Amino acid sequence: xxxxxxxxxxxxxxxxxxxxxxxxxxxxxxxxxxxxxxxxxxxxxxxxxxxxxxxxxxxxxxxxxxxxxxxxxxxxxxxxxxxxxxxxxxxxxxxxxxxxxxxxxxxxxxxxxxxxxxxxxxxxxxxxxxxxxxxxxxxxxx
Numbered sequence: 001x002x003x004x005x006x007x008x009x010x011x012x013x014x015x016x017x018x019x020x021x022x023x024x025x026x027x028x029x030x031x032x033x034x035x036x037x038x039x040x041x042x043x044x045x046x047x048x049x050x051x052x053x054x055x056x057x058x059x060x061x062x063x064x065x066x067x068x069x070x071x072x073x074x075x076x077x078x079x080x081x082x083x084x085x086x087x088x089x090x091x092x093x094x095x096x097x098x099x100x101x102x103x104x105x106x107x108x109x110x111x112x113x114x115x116x117x118x119x120x121x122x123x124x125x126x127x128x129x130x131x132x133x134x135x136x137x138x139x140x141x142x
Contacts, residue, residue, distance in 0.1 A: 060090035062131035
């Protein structure tokens, strides 16, 4: 069951109060466009009842073989490293969340993309953004 907050990569704003390092939404996703990106949500924590809450991040990496064969993402939740993955295809990264972290009604996410690369650098197009991943969604579930 989804609750608390939800980010759909094709929507400009839901309960996002701060956004950095993300492009404008495209069709069903949003590109990261910096080596470090940030999203901050404010929400009503009263809807979150379970101690078994999981954060889900639906990502697809920017891959151009052989120059960019993978993308690494490190995810920080309220300043704490909560996940790190090497992405080679679209996947949902799920992370168990400390219930105390959710009670504040505010979640801050920082995403590090050390292998983000510009399509210009790899000769794919004239796009100068440093692409790391497409984010399709971010949501809480029990």
